[in-house]
Amino acid sequence: MPGPLLDTLNGKRARTTPMWLMRQAGRYLPEYRELRGQKGGFLELAYDSEAACEVTLQPIDRFGFDGAILFSDILIVPHAMGQHLEFLAGEGPKLSPPLVQAELRDLLPDRSRYEPIYRTVRLCCERLGGQTTMLGFAGSPWTVATYMIAGEGSRDQHDARAMAYRDPGKLEALIGAIADETIEYLSGQIAAGAEAVQLFDSWAGSLAPDQFERWVIAPNARIVAALRQRHPETPVIGFPKGAGEKLPAYARETGVQAIGVDETLDPHWVARELPADMPVQGNLDPLLLLAGSAELEARVGIILDAFADRPHVFNLGHGIDRRTPIAHVERLIATVRSFEG
Numbered sequence: 001m002p003g004p005l006l007d008t009l010n011g012k013r014a015r016t017t018p019m020w021l022m023r024q025a026g027r028y029l030p031e032y033r034e035l036r037g038q039k040g041g042f043l044e045l046a047y048d049s050e051a052a053c054e055v056t057l058q059p060i061d062r063f064g065f066d067g068a069i070l071f072s073d074i075l076i077v078p079h080a081m082g083q084h085l086e087f088l089a090g091e092g093p094k095l096s097p098p099l100v101q102a103e104l105r106d107l108l109p110d111r112s113r114y115e116p117i118y119r120t121v122r123l124c125c126e127r128l129g130g131q132t133t134m135l136g137f138a139g140s141p142w143t144v145a146t147y148m149i150a151g152e153g154s155r156d157q158h159d160a161r162a163m164a165y166r167d168p169g170k171l172e173a174l175i176g177a178i179a180d181e182t183i184e185y186l187s188g189q190i191a192a193g194a195e196a197v198q199l200f201d202s203w204a205g206s207l208a209p210d211q212f213e214r215w216v217i218a219p220n221a222r223i224v225a226a227l228r229q230r231h232p233e234t235p236v237i238g239f240p241k242g243a244g245e246k247l248p249a250y251a252r253e254t255g256v257q258a259i260g261v262d263e264t265l266d267p268h269w270v271a272r273e274l275p276a277d278m279p280v281q282g283n284l285d286p287l288l289l290l291a292g293s294a295e296l297e298a299r300v301g302i303i304l305d306a307f308a309d310r311p312h313v314f315n316l317g318h319g320i321d322r323r324t325p326i327a328h329v330e331r332l333i334a335t336v337r338s339f340e341g
Contacts, residue, residue: 002133002195003018003066003130003131003133004016004066005018005067005132005133005196006133006195006196006235008279008311008312008313009133009196009235009237009257009258009279009313010235010257010279011277011279011311012311013310013311013312014311016337017304017313017314017336018066018067018314019065019066019313019314019315019333019336020065020069020135020313020315021059021065021315021316021319022069022315022316022318022319023320024059024063024065024320025058025071026055026071026319026320026322028321028322028323028324028326028329029058029059029062029326031062032055035051035054035055039051041086041087042087043073043085043087045071046072046073046116047113047116047117048116049116049123050123052070052071052072052116052117052120053071053120053123053124053127056068056069056070056071056120056124057124057127057128060128060132062326063329063330063333064333065132066132066133066313067132067133067134067135067196067313068124068128068133068134068135069135069137069198070120070121070134070135070136070137070189071120072117072120072137074138074139074143074147074200074202075093075139075144075147076113076114077138077139077144077178077181077182077185078144078147078148079110079113080109080110080111080113080114080181080185081104081107081148081178081181082107082109082110083095083097084096084097092152092153093147093152093153094151094152095147095148095151096151097151098148098149098150098151098152098159099148099174100149100151100159100163104173104174104177111184114185114188117188117189118188118191118192119192121134121136121189121193122192122193125192125193125194133195133196134193134195135194135195135196135197135198136189136194136197137189137197137200138182138185138186138197138199139182139199139200139201139202140182140199140200140201140216140219140220140223140240141175141176141178141179141182141215141219141220141223142160142175142203142204142215142216142219143200143202143203143204144178144182145160145171145174145175145178145215146159146160146203148174149163149174156206157203157206161207164211164215171215175215175219178219179219179222179223182199182223183226186223186227187227187231190230190231190234195234196234196235196236196237197227197234197235197237198236198237198239199220199223199224199237199238199239200239201220201238201239201240201241201243202241202318203241203242204216204240204241204242205240205241205243205244206242209246212243212246213249216240216250217249217250217254220254220256221254221255224254224255225255235257235258236255236256236257236258237257237258237259237260237281238250238251238254238258238259238260239259239281241260241262241318242262242264244264244265247259247261247265247270247273247274248273248274248275251274251275257278258278258279258280258281258313259274259278259279259280259281260281260282260283260315261280261281261283261317262283262317262318263282263283263284263285263286263288263317263318264317265282265283266306267282267283267303270282270283270306270307271306271307271309276310277311278310278311279311279312280307280310280311280312280313281312281313281314282303282315282316282317283303283316284299284300284303284316284317284332285299285316285317286317286318286319286324289316289321289328289329289332290321290323290324290328292325292327292328296328296331296332300314300332300335300336300339301339304336314336
C-alpha cells in the first residue's frame with residue numbers, strides 16, 4: 001500500500017502530516033561524514049550505488065521520515081551531456097568547458113553516467129518498507145543551465161541572465177536540450193522504482209517575470225507533460241525557489257501535481273493563492289531549524305495551521321544546513337508528529 005507521503009502527493013489528506021527534509025541525507029549526519037571519509041569525494045560517493053543507497057537510507061533509519069530522497073546531485077545531467085564535472089574542496093562543483101565560451105554541440109554526451117543512479121534507486125526500493133516513499137529528482141532546466149553556462153555556481157546567475165538577453169537563441173537551445181535530457185533521466189528513475197520526483201529550480205528567483213515565464217514555466221511544463229504521458233501515476237513536485245508572487249502562475253501553468261514552497265513566503269498567502277486542494281510542501285526556514293530557538297514550535301504550528309485544509313507535506317524551505325544539530329531535527333519531528341491543530 002502507498003505510504004502517507006505518496007497518498008498526500010496524490011491529493012489525499014493524511015491524518016498526520018507526512019514529512020521529509022531537503023538534503024536530509026548529508027553532512028549534518030555523522031554516519032554520512034564517516035562513509036564519505038571512506039569513499040573519498042562527493043562524486044565518487046554519488047556514483048557508488050551501494051554507498052549512495054546507504055546514504056539515502058541513513059536518515060530513514062535514524063529518523064523514520066516518510067520519504068527517502070535519492071542521494072545524488074542536479075549536475076549529473078550536465079555530466080551526462082558531456083561537461084567535465086568535479087567537486088573541489090571549499091569551492092563547490094566545477095563544470096568545464098563553461099558554455100559561456102564553448103558550444104553545446106562540441107560536448108560528447110555519455111548517458112551511461114545515469115546507470116549508477118538508476119541502480120541506486122533500485123537498491124533503495126528493494127530495502128525500503130512499503131510505507132516510505134522513494135523520491136527521485138532532477139534540476140530544472142534554468143537552474144542547470146546557470147551552472148553549465150558559468151561552469152560553477154554564482155550569486156546572481158549573471159552569465160546565464162546576460163545570455164538570455166544577448167543571445168536568447170543559444171539559451172533556448174540549451175534549455176531545450178536540458179529539458180529533453182531531464183525527461184529521459186527522470187523517466188529512468190521512475191522506471192527504476194521512484195514513486196514521485198521533484199524538480200529543483202533553486203535559482204528561479206533571479207528572473208524577471210517575463211523571463212520566468214520563458215525559462216522556468218515553459219520548460220518545466222514540457223517536462224511535466226512528457227512525464228505524465230509516460231508515467232501518469234507518478235506525481236511531480238515543482239520547487240521554484242524564490243518564485244514569490246509568480247508561484248501561482250507556476251502552479252497553474254506547469255502541470256505539477258504538488259508545489260514546494262520556500263521559507264520567504266507566508267504560508268497563509270500560499271494557501272489562499274494556490275489552486276484549491278493542490279498538495280503543498282514546505283516551508284520551515286532551515287536557519288530556524290539550525291538555531292533551534294523557542295520560535296521553532298510556534299512556527300511549525302503556523303505552517304501546519306495554514307495548510308490544514310489541503311494536502312500538506314512538511315518540509316523545509318530549502319536544504320537542511322550542514323551545521324544543524326541532530327537534536328534539533330529530533331525536536332522538529334516530535335513537534336510535527338504531535339501537532340493536533
